[in-house]
Amino acid sequence: MLITAAVYANSLFSGFVWDDKVLIVKKQEFFSHPENALSLFVLPDLTIGSKLTPPYYRPLNVLSYMLDHYLWGLHPFWYHLENVLIHALVVMLFYLLLMEVFEDRRLAFLAALLFAVYPVNAEAVDAAFNRNTLFCALFSLVSLLFLAKGKKAISLLAYFLALLSKEPAVVLPFFLFSFSLTMKEERFKIKKDILIGFFATTAIYFMIRHFVLGVFTSKAGAGISVSRLKLIASVYFEHFRLFVFPFKLNALYTEKGISFSLLKSAGAVSGMVLLLYFSLRKKSPAPLRAGAQWILWGLLPVSNIVKIPSAPVSERYQYTVLFGFVLMFGYFLERFQKRKVMAGSALASALVLAFGARTFERNFVWHDNISLCSSMVRSDPTNPLAHCYLGLAYERRGMLQKAEEECGTSQRMDPGYDDAYVCLGLVYAKQGHQMESLQAFQRAVKAGPDNGEAHMNLAVAYMNEGRVADAEREFRTITGLNPSYEGAHMDLAELYLGQKRMSDSEREFHAVLDQDPGNAQAHSGLGLIYAGSGNIEGAVREFKRALALNPALIDARVNLGVAYARERRLEEAAEEFQNVLKLDPGNAQALAYLNKIRALGGQ
Numbered sequence: 302m303l304i305t306a307a308v309y310a311n312s313l314f315s316g317f318v319w320d321d322k323v324l325i326v327k328k329q330e331f332f333s334h335p336e337n338a339l340s341l342f343v344l345p346d347l348t349i350g351s352k353l354t355p356p357y358y359r360p361l362n363v364l365s366y367m368l369d370h371y372l373w374g375l376h377p378f379w380y381h382l383e384n385v386l387i388h389a390l391v392v393m394l395f396y397l398l399l400m401e402v403f404e405d406r407r408l409a410f411l412a413a414l415l416f417a418v419y420p421v422n423a424e425a426v427d428a429a430f431n432r433n434t435l436f437c438a439l440f441s442l443v444s445l446l447f448l449a450k451g452k453k454a455i456s457l458l459a460y461f462l463a464l465l466s467k468e469p470a471v472v473l474p475f476f477l478f479s480f481s482l483t484m485k486e487e488r489f490k491i492k493k494d495i496l497i498g499f500f501a502t503t504a505i506y507f508m509i510r511h512f513v514l515g516v517f518t519s520k521a522g523a524g525i526s527v528s529r530l531k532l533i534a535s536v537y538f539e540h541f542r543l544f545v546f547p548f549k550l551n552a553l554y555t556e557k558g559i560s561f562s563l564l565k566s567a568g569a570v571s572g573m574v575l576l577l578y579f580s581l582r583k584k585s586p587a588p589l590r591a592g593a594q595w596i597l598w599g600l601l602p603v604s605n606i607v608k609i610p611s612a613p614v615s616e617r618y619q620y621t622v623l624f625g626f627v628l629m630f631g632y633f634l635e636r637f638q639k640r641k642v643m644a645g646s647a648l649a650s651a652l653v654l655a656f657g658a659r660t661f662e663r664n665f666v667w668h669d670n671i672s673l674c675s676s677m678v679r680s681d682p683t684n685p686l687a688h689c690y691l692g693l694a695y696e697r698r699g700m701l702q703k704a705e706e707e708c709g710t711s712q713r714m715d716p717g718y719d720d721a722y723v724c725l726g727l728v729y730a731k732q733g734h735q736m737e738s739l740q741a742f743q744r745a746v747k748a749g750p751d752n753g754e755a756h757m758n759l760a761v762a763y764m765n766e767g768r769v770a771d772a773e774r775e776f777r778t779i780t781g782l783n784p785s786y787e788g789a790h791m792d793l794a795e796l797y798l799g800q801k802r803m804s805d806s807e808r809e810f811h812a813v814l815d816q817d818p819g820n821a822q823a824h825s826g827l828g829l830i831y832a833g834s835g836n837i838e839g840a841v842r843e844f845k846r847a848l849a850l851n852p853a854l855i856d857a858r859v860n861l862g863v864a865y866a867r868e869r870r871l872e873e874a875a876e877e878f879q880n881v882l883k884l885d886p887g888n889a890q891a892l893a894y895l896n897k898i899r900a901l902g903g904q
Contacts, residue, residue, distance in 0.1 A: 719749025
């Protein structure tokens, strides 16, 4: 615990980075309303505008962010502290599991110690949005530990929680089956009814997942082709490289960056053959067999047989798989230490110090988006995505000259890269170059027709130019690409409301609420529509809902007062207008209505 705390101490002072903005910061209004918690179990984990919604169903992870928001608001220190504590708990559970199963204190200590400080784990621990990885590992270990203790029901429950945290947990029943099948010792055998329970739990999870996402895996599905086999070989090689040499790290691996070669393919095949050897060899010690099989099964979900939409390789993908590698590593280290005590202890100490120092250094990379994206550029200067992301980080910090340089570099490296044009468009807009901004967004849409973020920015640019019909077309394109992109539905609803197209506006507001039942602005918008059609009862209901969600929503409070006034409920109307004036003492509309009510003797 102390070593884990020492290695990750500097991560506590980092901010929100990368997908933290989407998963945590931008969802703060949604998280502010506890009644939204149940809806998390029927919504995808991540909804973004730049591409189609990824096939992620991880409600437990998002539920933890909602709890964090309730406890800490948006103070990143506490989110990072939780991640470090969860990692420390994972280390402790890993040690206890190895002690329970293999009854070897030194092996358990060495394996857990290596896992605690291994540099590839920094990505999973340092970014709050990677908590799903930590939870997946945590509940998988809890499941295995209680299974080892004969507590079947708790083990299955923990396994289900691991599934609700992150998809790679699905390999756990397959590992248990293969390990039980290949071991002669009776204590390693697992009863059929328990295995059936694990596979049945997996089936239930996939049914729920299909109900929520409409797919079992992803819309792309599994696929094998020559190009996919080359990618898979490159992916396996990169994972094996990170196991053996966890020092050359990168937060943004791309297919081009891990490009195929015969040498890499030979390395991948050699690694697989070695793992199969330890896994199937009759005389393999139990720790080596368990470690090899854990790696073999653990790498399958991240092999890209089902293509991963975010990145072909990522260091966070290794977090749970690493249990198998450090178990094997620890076994060989223990054997060496038994034969040569001094040399073995010195080697173990040197490894822990080297790994710990690299992890401590890596934590600084995840401090903010500029340091993170700068590290991407340093790791792979030829990567146009890295330059683009660094440009976007500079743009959000207001460093427009540097942003333009990086986005321009990205665009020159890859003239067909749509996000580079989005980045340039944002920079030009902030510089006041509206026409150049509009043209950049148009080029982004042309280069990436399915890029929702490009369409969104182009729509806003059209609105700024007064080209409402063009803006509407872009908003509708976005909702066609990604029906769950609530921001586009919201903009469409307000556009239609301004055009007095009430039925169209109502449809879009309902689409927003389907994604985010706690959206106060959408309820307020529906209130305006109902009020305009004479449905005052419905208008009052929606305004009240909006104010229950956001009591400081002045427009909703003004409109609620107006609705009461139209119903001659003058005392209630006066009360609402007085509440408006408490929030906004100079609100002319509230003052005017309040004077009229007083003139009528309402108050």
